[in-house]
Amino acid sequence: MGKGKVYLVGAGPGDPKLITLKGLEAIQKADVIVYDRLASPRLLKHRKPGAGTIFVGKHPDKHMMKQEDINRLLVNLALEGKIVVRLKGGDPSIFGRVGEEAEQLKEHRIPYEMIPGITSAIAVPAYAGIPVTHRDFTSTFAIVTGHEYPNKTYSKLDWEHLAKGIGTIVFLMGVANLSNICERLISHGKSPDTPAAIICMGTWMEQETITGTLRTISGKALEANFTSPAVIIIGEVVRLRDKLSWFEQKPLFGKRILVTRARSQASELAAKIEDLGGEPVEFPVISLREPSRPEAIRALEQAVSCLELYNWILFTSVNGVDFFFEYLTKHHIDIRRLYGAKIAAVGPATADALRNRGLIPDFIPREFVAEGLLAGLEEHIRSGQHVLLPTANIARKLLEENFSRRGVHVTKVDVYENVLSTEGVEEVLELLRDGALHAVTFTSSSTVNNLLEALRQAGAVNPQELLAPLELVCIGPKTAETLHKNGFSRYRTAAEATIDSLVEALQAGAGSDSFF
Structure with missing residues (x-):
């Protein structure tokens, strides 16, 4: 059996549409995908039928699989003749340890390619309305790891140069050390009134942004209980956020919406939800x-x-x-x-x-x-x-x-x-039980009946009770009638039986108290 090949792919910072074309092509032809928590799991739906997936975790200081074991896994899969994608969040060459993985592959003479991704250091601030450079503020920026390794301490950083010679400083993996970072910069000459921001879950539906100054940002982040993944940005460009914020202003921002259409038809509705800032969860309860x-x-x-x-x-x-x-x-x-x-x-x-x-x-x-x-x-x-x-x-x-x-x-x-169709119902039931869904769209009476039946088959004793707190939006009067017959009293009906009208009803619901 011949050797396979490994693609070391940057998945981008979270938004699945930020994957590069070359990265997507690699995913589509892979036999197995080895991915971590910062790569959007929605990218996995692009894999070919039969392709395997292996989750390797990579939480801060709590890895499901050690780096040495990941290196060995990539080598072994390739030696089996497989096409392997190592899917890593952001750009794997920026604090992503891609060099270590490539060294192991090179040592075993396994063909590989590095496919860069959009780094969170630039994309996440952009999604918060903060460009890292601006001709009115600065033309320099630095990307710094905020995470201390056993053999690498902050003493090796040129703090004085960071404090006095760089316009914008972006720290990755620095939430736990934010207080220390701010103190170091101030002690080396950075004004404590320098604007600062911390962006948690950047480019994801859950994105949150806090702004302050070098003096106050650490306390604000602690009060808000911000955790990884987060990007810290320090510099005058942070002042632009009030004017340029866009992602969090979208009408469906922060809403996770279940789309129950048949698989062949779900993409149009899902795309419209995404364009408005929502996160569609496609669960086709109908098979045609x-x-x-x-x-x-x-x-x-x-x-x-x-x-x-x-x-x-x-x-x-x-x-x-x-x-x-x-x-x-x-x-x-x-x-x-x-x-x-x-x-x-x-x-x-x-x-x-x-x-x-x-x-x-x-x-x-x-x-x-x-x-x-x-x-x-x-x-x-x-x-x-x-x-x-x-x-x-x-x-x-x-x-x-x-x-x-x-x-x-x-x-x-x-x-x-x-x-x-019940494929994927376990994941949907888990989202419902965790309170992680905000709305459900119904495009026919059969989507109502099939969703309820799929949930029952998955073990939900009373699916109506799980769905009742959500914003239920249906495409027409017959679908609304079916919801009513199944015991639902609160739902929205599109003015016309069209997808555009359904989306308008979703937007109307997003502004109501019931759409939490």
Whole structure:
């Protein structure tokens, strides 16, 4: 077996979107990822199927695995022929001990690459609205370790030069020694009134920032119980924070929001939450698949064999569009056979899905729900006409039953199945029990029912009790009705059945007392 390769990757300071493209590529091709606590675990979702993960901790003075053991682990994994990513917070070449790991790999003639990351020394102050340099204040800065090692003491630092010759000083790993750091700088000539800041959990959802002076910052940090990871920044540039603070001003900052959409659809909503400063936790309680029941498959085959028969085709979801046309493509059915049918879409997202396939819907209701379709099409669909309704196995029968009563020939077919997914439910249940979630989004009745069932299967005796304190936000009246039927009395409903409207409802909730 040939030797593998090790990628020593900087993950950035916390925000998973601060990973470099090259770092992300390494994660995507790795056979195993060895990561520590300062690398965002959300980066692990980009790993390929079957890739292993090994957590090695690296808390201050409390390591799950000693550095020598990590070095040996990297060597052994590579000798097994594996592609290994060593994922480290920030930039691993800045107090990250990447040199020691590289030396071990070199000694064993194992190929490796160092992939730099965005260092927390610059990114964290930037997320707090503090640039480390500014032409009106300083053009010099220094990055200093604030952590004392057994063989390295502060006496080896040139404190006088730091105090008098550097405009901005950034200390990493210095929370426990902050009082000592401030005293050293003051005793070597730094003004005690020099602005200072300490930023805890920088670039993460939990980011907190305290400002003061070299004289006061240590006491303020102690009073606020600040702990690692934190970045200390000392210099006149700290004055810019009041003017330039941006990250903590986002409307969903500090909110962790559960997204329950199907995996194929969750990304859009998650991205919008991230843009507004929230942290989405993707837990797709819905899994979508092709029909599996023989009778459903036969009914679909029969329906598409006579496409020329239909006067109208009604699409009630993006999923219905996607699965219907994927079925046509898979079975080599020419889309031109739809030439005689008019097409209705339940809302703008469904209409966009049709437009992406070159079809312009003939009708979109004012209310983006099945009831809106029913009311709006009443004057368009006549008795005796044929309507095709491609939908899910659990779809409501509202359209089918009402049009049938009016003498319309309705053919309802299941083009996909909506089934329960429980992957990752243990982690979600732990977040709920720890009070670490602030809101939940529901985009259909099935997301409500499936979330409750998934939590029950994971051992939650009363999932309603766990969810009730949270801000519950749903996409439309039918989803709200399902929440009510399941015992919830407090929730928000989007003004329109769209993702943008759902996000607006989230923002409205963020400003309320209930959204803690």
